[in-house]
Amino acid sequence: MRISVPAAALALGSSLALGALVAPTALAVPAATCPTLGVADLYGEFIEGDDTHTPDAEGAVAVGGNAVFSPFTVGSELTAEQIAKLPGGNALVVGGNLTGPVRVIKGNGIYGGTLTGIAEAHAGKIVHGPSPIDFAAEFAKLRAVSAELAKAGGGEVKPDGAKLTLTGTDTKLNSFVVSAELLQKAGDVYLKVPSGAVTVVTVTGDAYDQTKGRTTGFHLWDAKTNAYVHDDKNSSAEGGRIREKLLWNLPTATKVVKESGNAWPGSVLAPNAAFDLGSGGPVNGSVIAKSLTGKGGAETHHYPFTGCLPATTVVESTPPSVPTTPSPNGTPSGTPSTSGRPSPSGTPTPSGSGSPSAPAPGTPVPSPSAPGGGLAFTGASGLLPLTVGGVLVLGAGVGIAVAVRRRGARRA
Structure with missing residues (x-):
């Protein structure tokens, strides 16, 4: 069958136009995201109020209130990539007064109040200036996330005298809900979940005290050896x-x-709690709390939480409201913000989260900076250029068809 030249041209023009209009729809499929705890995920100690602690934190430390360290080292296990993700490269952030001696091994430091004692950075600098973190806004979101996570459950919780076993079989997410009363009776806690799965253990109640049951061991299942491993830094x-x-x-x-006789594996999200690390034994993960105290060998080891949380719990960090780069004389440039700044008593004055760009507390929002991705492009920002391109190609296709028809008419 012979196809006329005008018909072929029209078909070509229509095909180009159709392809241009269909392409945006195919490309608009978003990539998978990894909901996280926001900026809190970057810090080994993320504390809304005061932090009184010795001898060290292997990761970064962010304190909204006053920090009393005597002595203290920060950030010894941070990688260059992790430092680059910290706001202003600050491995130590103190919104209020800072009492040393404190040494930041890797990264910079910043404090908003007065400095008492020695504060030095081995590979960076420590300056006076406004906090690059809005602690009030971040903790409003973290409390909403914590409450949302508590709604899940389903994992098996099996008490047996002084032994408590938590068993989950989901390869992606295992969620347990256990009362503080039950958990603090356990001398040993056993957790068995698939390797690579995210595990959330929600502890209900107004207080959780490991010293009541003298919890001395946390044991995690190792599928390779087909046995439980008593968690410690090197095991x-x-x-x-x-x-x-x-x-x-x-x-x-x-x-x-925390009971001083154990190493507590995993990160702890306790946004309303005064957290007592005791006088020995580390947390092998991060601590997010309202306040923190610890002494002796009660350290926080640098094993940050890397799991992807359920999509409804995503946190987007509130950006700093002022520049954090200090001027040559050490005074920060820009207009000071009340975010994380100390009041006359040394306690930071919360700025809240009511800025026009900030979501209301408890509102789940996507985290474009979350590890593992973000959207390929979002909404009209990606669709508009492709749509315009489609219109232009459509016009070109129609023009070809019209020109060919006119040429055929003149020949006739």
């Missing part, structure tokens, strides 16, 4: 893959006490 199941995706969630606790 952990699956090479640490279990604890790096383990989050202890205490949404309503106002007090958390």
Whole structure:
């Protein structure tokens, strides 16, 4: 069958136009995101109020209130990539007064109040200036996330005298809900979940005190050896893959006490709690709390939470409201913000989260900076250029068809 030249041209023009209009729809499929705890994920200690602690934190430390360190070292285990993600490269952020001696091994430091004692950075600088973190806004979101996580459950919780076993089989997310009363009776806690799965253990109640049951051991299942491994810094199941995706969630606790005789694996989200690390034994993960105290060998080891949380719990960090780059004389440039700044008593004055660009507390929002992705492009920002291109190609196709028809008419 012979196809006329005008018909072929029209078909070509229509095909080009159709392809241009269909392409945006195919490309508009978003990439997978990884909901996280926002800027809190970057810090080994993320504290809304005061932090009184010795001898060290292997990761970064952010304190909204006053920090009393005597002595203290910060950031010894941070990588260059992790430092680059910190606001202003600050491995130490103190919104209020800073009492040393404190040494920042890797990264910079910044404090908003007065400095007492020595504060030095081995590979950076420590300056006076406004906090690059809006602690009030971040903790409003973290409390909403903590409450949302508490709604999940389903994992098996099996008490047996002084032994408590938590068992989950989901390869992506295992969620447990256990009362503080039950958990603090356990001398040993056993956790068995698939390697690589995210685990959330929600602890209900107003307080959780490990000293009541003298919790001395946390044991994580290692599928490779087909046995439980007693967690410690240099000994952990699956090479640490279990604890790096383990989050202890205490949404309503106002007090958390760690038993000094154990290494507590995983990160702890206790946004309303005064957290007592005791005088020995580390947390092998991050601590997010209202306030923190610890002494002796009660350290926080640098094993940040790397799990992707359920999509409804995503946190987007509130950007700093002022520049954080100090001027040559050490005074920060820009107009000072009340975010994280000390009041006359040394306690930071919360700025809240009511800025026009900030979402209301508890509103789940996507985190474009979350590890593991973000959207390929969002909404009209990606669709508009392709749509305009489609219109131009459509016009070109129609023009070809019209020109060919006219040429055929003249020949006739």
